[in-house]
Amino acid sequence: MPVSTNLRTRPLGSRSGIDVTEIGIGLWAQGGGWGPTDDSGALDAIDEALGRGVTFFDTADVYGMGHSEELLGRAMKGRRDRFIVGSKIGWIGYDGAKQQSQYTSVEKLVAGVEDSLRRLGTDHLDLIQCHIWYEEPTTPVFIEGFRTLKEQGKVRAWGISTSNFELVKTFNADGDCDTLQIDYSILNRQPENAIFPYCRESGIGVIVRGPIAMGILAGKFHEESKFHEGDFRQAWIEDEEQNAQFHRDLATVERLRTIAEEAGVSLVELALRFVISHPAVSTVIPGARNREQASGNTEGGARGPLPDDVVAKINKIVPVGGGRMIWPAEG
Numbered sequence: 001m002p003v004s005t006n007l008r009t010r011p012l013g014s015r016s017g018i019d020v021t022e023i024g025i026g027l028w029a030q031g032g033g034w035g036p037t038d039d040s041g042a043l044d045a046i047d048e049a050l051g052r053g054v055t056f057f058d059t060a061d062v063y064g065m066g067h068s069e070e071l072l073g074r075a076m077k078g079r080r081d082r083f084i085v086g087s088k089i090g091w092i093g094y095d096g097a098k099q100q101s102q103y104t105s106v107e108k109l110v111a112g113v114e115d116s117l118r119r120l121g122t123d124h125l126d127l128i129q130c131h132i133w134y135e136e137p138t139t140p141v142f143i144e145g146f147r148t149l150k151e152q153g154k155v156r157a158w159g160i161s162t163s164n165f166e167l168v169k170t171f172n173a174d175g176d177c178d179t180l181q182i183d184y185s186i187l188n189r190q191p192e193n194a195i196f197p198y199c200r201e202s203g204i205g206v207i208v209r210g211p212i213a214m215g216i217l218a219g220k221f222h223e224e225s226k227f228h229e230g231d232f233r234q235a236w237i238e239d240e241e242q243n244a245q246f247h248r249d250l251a252t253v254e255r256l257r258t259i260a261e262e263a264g265v266s267l268v269e270l271a272l273r274f275v276i277s278h279p280a281v282s283t284v285i286p287g288a289r290n291r292e293q294a295s296g297n298t299e300g301g302a303r304g305p306l307p308d309d310v311v312a313k314i315n316k317i318v319p320v321g322g323g324r325m326i327w328p329a330e331g
Contacts, residue, residue: 007053007302010282011207015073016157016178018126020084022276023301025049025294026209026285027068039071041290046075048294050082058130058181058207058285060088061112066119073121077156080122087116087205088131088161088181090142101138109145124153129181130160130171141168147176159204163325165195167240172202172272183325184212186217186256186274187249193321196280205282211275211325212268216249219257219267223247225313245324252317259313267324269300274314277305 012018025046046057059068069087080252089112090101103109113128128149130142134157146158159179160171171177180199184191188210199206210216214233227233253267262268268286275284284301288294306314 005016007298008304009055011205012056012127012157012207012282013178014203015176016127018084018157018205020056020205020283021054022281022283022304023082023272023298024058024207024283024285025054025219025297026287027057027059027072028063029287029289031078038289042071043075044291045294046072048291050075050296052295052296052298054298056084056086056207056283056285057260058086058088058209061116061282062088062091062131066115069116069119073093073119077121085120085122086127086129086181087113087120087125087180088129089113089116090131091231099133100120101141103145104138104139106141106145106148109141109154110154112148113145117154125155127157127159127179128155129158129179130162132160132162132167139167143171153265159207161209163191163195165198168195168198168204172204175202177202177204179205179207179282180265181207181209184208184275184278184327185211185213185326186271186314186323187213188317188325189321190323190324190325192278196278200280206280208275208281208284211284212271213249216246216253216326217256217267217271219253221246221250223250231239237274255317256314259310263306263310265303266296266300268292268296269303270306270310270314272297272301272305273306274311276301277311 007021009019009021012020040125057072059072077247103112128146149155150158157178159177160167161181162168163182168180175327182191215221236242257267272284272286275281286297288297
């Protein structure tokens, strides 16, 4: 068992009653979409993070069509009380060429969450989130369904995963949305403009995905980088417009590398500590495929927010509220 790291905790918003470590772990890669997967390495990553004091683990029903949830369930067996678990539901269903949610009733939504509970081997989720990137008439189904699940004791808190400000406000129309999961990093500071201030004012806990910008901010890519078959980042190489942006991002990373070296930290640590430097953020959930990645993320993040002078240097490269979306705008 790894040695515990002195991770700080923050409230997951003002209403949930849940405290989470500033550094969590996202389990998308455990379900695929980022190239080859390795269940043994995934379980090792979860165990390493847990042993170093991480409490918050985020997954979704569509990550590997339930496989990520199943792996997390295996990791939790016999020690559920040490995990704060968030999952997501609601990603696209297809009706011919039309994108729509398959959750067209509260009953279907509740049944979908119960499927997640079975895969996870638990009787409750600490957090359920709407995993959506389209606005449609079924939005009220999610809100009513989540409230029903909370009343039934099957979830402790609920929220939404999106970068669409209008959807955030829709889900919080009655002031009871607990959390927002959103893409935010040095390369994408757009949430600082309106969404983060709104969340602070509304008591919504912010969970940050994409803090390392799909690996770009780790500094491990270069202009000749290749990606495994099945890795959606292949588009950075194959699509002309995305490839041009990828090259611009690489140039930005080289400027950030100088700041990291001057501060005596790695690029990954710079990226993670930048995110938790924002007061709106409750936790950040970098992915980890193995023990080494989980260890590095946790050790770096445990050092807390960046000094003001380091943030000021970053601001000169990517201004407050600037940057661009790397992930899809929603989801």
